[in-house]
Amino acid sequence: MTPATAPANHQKINAAKTGILIANLGTPDGYDYWSMRRYLNEFLSDKRVIDLPAWKWQPILQGIILTKRPFSSGENYKLIWNEEKGESPLMTITRDQADALRIRAQQEWGDQVMVEFCMRYGNPSTEDVLDRMVKAGCRRIVFVPLYPQYAGATSATANDQLFRALMKQTWQPAVRTIDPYFDRPDYIAALADSVRRVLGDKKPSKLVASYHGMPRRYLEQGDPYHCHCQKTTRLLQQALGWEDGIIDTSFQSVFGREEWLRPYTVEHVAELAKQGHTDIAVISPAFASDCIETLEEINGEIRESFEHAGGQDFTYVPCLNDHPSHIEVIMNILRENIGGWVSKS
Template identity: 80%
Template sequence: MTPADARSPQPQAKTGILIANLGTPDGYDYWSMRRYLNEFLSDKRVIDYPAWKWQPLLQGIILTKRPFTSGANYKLIWNEELNESPLMTITRSQTEALRARAHAEWGDRVMVDFCMRYGNPSTDEVLDRMVQAGCRRIVFLPLYPQYAGATSATANDQLFRALMQQKWQPSVRTCDPYFNREDYIAALAASVERKLEGRKPPKLVASYHGMPRRYADEGDPYYRHCRMTSDLLQRRLGWEDGIIDTTFQSVFGSEEWLRPYTVEHVAELARQGYTDIAVISPAFAADCIETLEEINGEIRESFEHAGGKEFTYIPCLNDDPAHVEVMLNVIRDNIGGWV
C-alpha cells in the first residue's frame, strides 16, 4: 500500500529563519503567572539544584507567593491595547522587520518566525508550523548577544527537544552569540549617542542579567562576554577608562551571584557623588520586565534614594533598523549554501 503522503504533492522546500526570545506570561493574573514561572523556574539550566531539593520549595512557597508580586510588576508595564507583554509586542515587531528584509533578499525561499523558550508561542508549536510549511532547513537565532547556559543553551535545548517530535527532521544551524560583532557594538553605541544626544555622563552603567557566580566558575563564558561587550562599547564611543561600569541585576535566591549588583552599585555611585548616571542593558535584545520595571523601578529608586538626581535609561535595541540589520547579518553568516 502506498502511504498517503507519497501520493500528495509536497510543499516547495524552504529555509526557515527562527528567532527565539526568553518568553512571557499570557497574562498578569495569578494562574498565568504561575504557569509561566513554573516552566521557567523548573528549567535545570536556570536552577540546577536536584529536583528533590528544589521542587518542593518551588511548588510550595515560591509558586504560592511569587505569582502575585510578579503579576503586579507585569501589570505596571502591560500593553493593555494588545493584551500582551512588551516583550511579545517588540519581538513580533522585530520578526516583522526581519521578515521584510529577508524576503527582499531571498524571496519566498525563506520563512521567518519567532518562538519563546517559555510560554507562547512555544518552540514546539512554531517549529512544527515551519516544517508543515515545507522548511527543510532551519537557521535558529536565540536573541541573546552574550552566551549563557541559562539563555542561549536552554533555547537550543528546547529546539532539539522539539526536533525529537518530528518524523522528518529538518537540518538545523544554531547561531553563535554576537556580543563582539562590530555591527552590534556600533548599534549599541549609536543608541547611547542618540539617547544622550552626544552628552558623555560621568557614569554609564552597563547592567547585564545576573547569574550565580558558580556557573561562571564551572565554565560558563557569560561573564567574559559581558565584560568584552562593555570594553568594546567604550572603545567605539571613544570614552576613557572608568566611565562604563559593568554590573549585574535580577539576583534570585541566596547564592552568590556575579557582582557588582546593579541595585547596590547605583546607590554607591550616588553616595560617591555621581548624581548623574545613565543605564543601558546590553544583554537584552528587547525591553522587558527586567528593564521596564526593574531598572526603571527598583534600580532607579535605589539611586534616587541614595541621593542621585539624574537617571537616564537607554532603551534596548528592540526593532531599531540597525538592530534588525545585525540580526540579518548573523543570519547571512549562517544561511550560506541554503538559499
C-alpha cells in the same frame, strides 16, 4: 520527491523552504495569578536556570515560591503591560522584530524563506512554531536565540528546547544555530549609536552596563557569560571613544540566597550616588528586547535605589529592539549562517 514529481494520490508536499526562527526568553499570557504561576513554573523548573536536584528544589518551588511570587510578579507585569494588545512588551517587541526581519529577508531571498519567532517559556512555544514551519515546507532552519552573550541559562536552554522539539518530528529539518554575537563590530556599533541617540552630546558621570545576573558558581563551572559581558562593556567604551572608568559593568535580577555575579546593579547605582555621581545612564546590552527586567526593574527598583541614595539624573538607554541597526545586525548574522541554503532573489 517534490510537489511536481509526487504522484496524484500522494499526500500534499509543500515546496521546500529555509526557515529563520528567532527565539526570545518568554512571557506570561497574562498578569493574573494562574498565568503567572504557569509561566514561572516552566521557567524556574528549567535545570539550566536552577540546577539544584529536583527532590530539593521542587518542594521549595511548588510549596513556597509559586504560592507567593505570582502575585508580586503579576503586579510588576501589570505596570508595563501592553493593554491595547493584551500582551507583555516583550511579546510586542519580539513580534515587531520578526516582522521587520521578514520584510528584509523576503526582499533579499524572496519566497525561499519563512521567518517566525518563538519563546523558550510560554507562548508561542518552540515546539508549536517549529511544527508549523516543518509543515509549511521548511527543510532547513537557521535558529537565532536573541542573546548576544552566551550563557547556559539563555542560549543553551533555547537550543535545548529546539532539539527537544526536533525529536518529535518524523522528518527533521537540517538546523544551524548561531554563535554569540556580543563582540561583532556591527552589534557594538549599534549599541554605541543607541547611547548617542539617547544622550546626544551629553556624557553622564557614569554609564552603567547592567547585565542579567547568574550565580557565580556557574562562572566557576566554565560558563563564559561573565567574560562575554566584560568584553561587551570594553568594546562599547572603545566604540564611544570614552575614557577608562566611565562605563561600569554590573548585574541585576538576583534570585535566591547564593552568591551571584557582582556588583549587583541595584546596590552599585546607590553606591555611585553616594560617591557623588548624581548623573548616570544605564544600558542593558544583554537584552535584545525591552522586557520586565528593563522596563520595570531598571526604570523602577534600580532607578529608585539611585534616587534614594541622592542621585538626581537617571537615564535609561532602551534596548535595540526593532531599530533598523539591530535588524541589520541580525540580517548580517543570517547572511553568514544561511550560506549555501538560499540564493539572492
